[in-house]
Amino acid sequence: MSSTKKSEDDLQQFIKAFDPNKFKILKSGIEIRGISDIHRSNTLAKELIQKLKLQLDVRHNAEMTTYGGFEVVKL
Template identity: 60%
Template sequence: MSSSKELNPELQKFINAFQPSKFKILKSGIEVRGVSNIQNGIEYAKQIIQRLKLNLLVRHTADMTMYGGFEILEQ
């Protein structure tokens, strides 16, 4: 990832574990995009957050589901 903005270390740990093919940096987290099976992707993201004891949460809406996306936000 090449970005001038420094990511929260917990978000970086999540990215390293989840290895999303596409994501967008947001003000308070990231948006994971292009997930073909959105339900499995969200469940896997929640498992990573729980396993690594990260202070992050998963947020998704119907609009995001249309393009295979969900957000990982700082708590």
Template identity: 65%
Template sequence: MSENHKIDLDLQKFIKAYEPNKYKVLKSGIEVRGITDIHRGLAFAKEVISRLKLKLSINHTAEMTVYGGFEVLVN
């Protein structure tokens, strides 16, 4: 991954624990893509955030379901 944004420490911890295959860096977080079982993927993401006590939140819309995606945002 090459980008010019500095990635928040909590976001780095999330990426390391969740190990997404594809993600896009956003100004306010990341967009995880290519999740085949979106319900399980969202549940695991919430579990990682809770377990590691990260200051992150998840944003998901019906439109994102089309490409198996959700956003992980820095609070």
């Protein structure tokens, strides 16, 4: 299986397991928005990625925090 196909499969598996209410598809992954408890959701996303052994990473910055968002990107 190619790494691009594996990344897409990992991303779809994450979306199904995390079940975000609002997300936006990006070229590099997805942006999850509208999270009220950003710290808890970031931690949960990281734990889920680790548990499922997905080739993904969680990224966020101060601007994303203002609207309750973070990104899950392909490695």
